[in-house]
Amino acid sequence: MNDDLKTTVVTAGDRGFAWGVLLLVASMRRNGMKHPVVVGAMDWTPEMKKRVSALGNVTIRELPTTRRCLACQKPMLMSCDDVKTDWVCWADGDGAFVGDCSEWLTGDSPDEIVIRKYKQIAPDFTPENLEIWRRDVERFQGEARESSRYGTRVNTAFIVAHRKIFPFLRRWQDQVMKVLPPDVGIIMKHGSAYFQTDESVLASLLCFYPSAPAIAESYKANATADRSRYFAHLAYNPKPWRMWNKYSMRWYDIIMDIVDWLLAEKIVAPSELPLSLRRSWRPFFRACAGAAPWIWRATKLKRRIFK
Numbered sequence: 337m338n339d340d341l342k343t344t345v346v347t348a349g350d351r352g353f354a355w356g357v358l359l360l361v362a363s364m365r366r367n368g369m370k371h372p373v374v375v376g377a378m379d380w381t382p383e384m385k386k387r388v389s390a391l392g393n394v395t396i397r398e399l400p401t402t403r404r405c406l407a408c409q410k411p412m413l414m415s416c417d418d419v420k421t422d423w424v425c426w427a428d429g430d431g432a433f434v435g436d437c438s439e440w441l442t443g444d445s446p447d448e449i450v451i452r453k454y455k456q457i458a459p460d461f462t463p464e465n466l467e468i469w470r471r472d473v474e475r476f477q478g479e480a481r482e483s484s485r486y487g488t489r490v491n492t493a494f495i496v497a498h499r500k501i502f503p504f505l506r507r508w509q510d511q512v513m514k515v516l517p518p519d520v521g522i523i524m525k526h527g528s529a530y531f532q533t534d535e536s537v538l539a540s541l542l543c544f545y546p547s548a549p550a551i552a553e554s555y556k557a558n559a560t561a562d563r564s565r566y567f568a569h570l571a572y573n574p575k576p577w578r579m580w581n582k583y584s585m586r587w588y589d590i591i592m593d594i595v596d597w598l599l600a601e602k603i604v605a606p607s608e609l610p611l612s613l614r615r616s617w618r619p620f621f622r623a624c625a626g627a628a629p630w631i632w633r634a635t636k637l638k639r640r641i642f643k
């Protein structure tokens with residue numbers, strides 16, 4: 337196997353995230369990253385599956401319809417048998433590679449998990465919640481450390497792991513199924529022990545499971561190592577394929593460059609693009625970027641009331 341392609345990139349999305357996944361995989365191909373890709377797809381239209389497959393070396397894994405947030409299937413997808421390489425990289429479907437990020441897709445040591453640590457924020461990283469993590473790790477995984485190994489949370493938008501760590505990823509999956517409610521959304525009630533669902537569960541294991549892999553010292557996939565090669569996480573709602581918010585607007589030119597490439601490659605026809613991904617609509621979406629989160633919330637509420 338080509339030495340550059342030691343890693344499979346894994347991502348997932350429901351129907352509402354399919355455009356995000358298309359942009360993510362297109363950003364790889366656009367930047368010369370030919371790595372195999374596995375996509376967990378829930379309720380996608382045949383057209384979206386066709387478009388993503390047209391990017392080449394993509395395996396689509398159909399996921400059964402569920403109300404449980406798809407992020408809860410990250411560990412299962414990362415360690416599934418469609419991943420044939422030694423390394424695996426999870427990349428959130430609401431992300432894009434800026435530049436050729438091949439170098440960030442493997443770690444320095446197969447025993448470490450590459451993941452971004454970030455500061456604990458009260459009220460989520462409280463002694464009470466840590467005790468719940470410790471107790472749950474002990475209860476469901478059989479053993480737990482007395483005290484936390486780390487004083488940090490982790491961000492699961494981008495993870496790199498070696499195949500050696502797959503058994504640990506399966507523990508993560510197992511723990512997700514045991515501690516999260518079956519209809520969990522992306523974010524639970526603020527302040528609860530598993531506030532950030534799959535992310536909190538992984539943190540609980542890294543902090544308390546005795547033989548959890550160490551977290552790699554350096555994390556290079558954000559722009560700290562190289563400002564021209566990084567993974568852009570299009571956080572916050574609404575996502576750019578629906579509306580632009582003030583945070584995502586900074587990547588407008590980068591995302592639109594990918595859109596132009598998709599059009600040039602004839603993977604997408606201009607008339608098929610969501611309005612927010614059409615250049616002619618830029619003034620409109622730019623003008624409402626500040627209000628977009630509110631418009632988004634109101635639309636969701638309307639859907640809940642009038643469904």
Ligand SMILES: [Mn+2]
Pocket residue numbers: 428429430493569570571
């Ligand atoms: Mn995300």
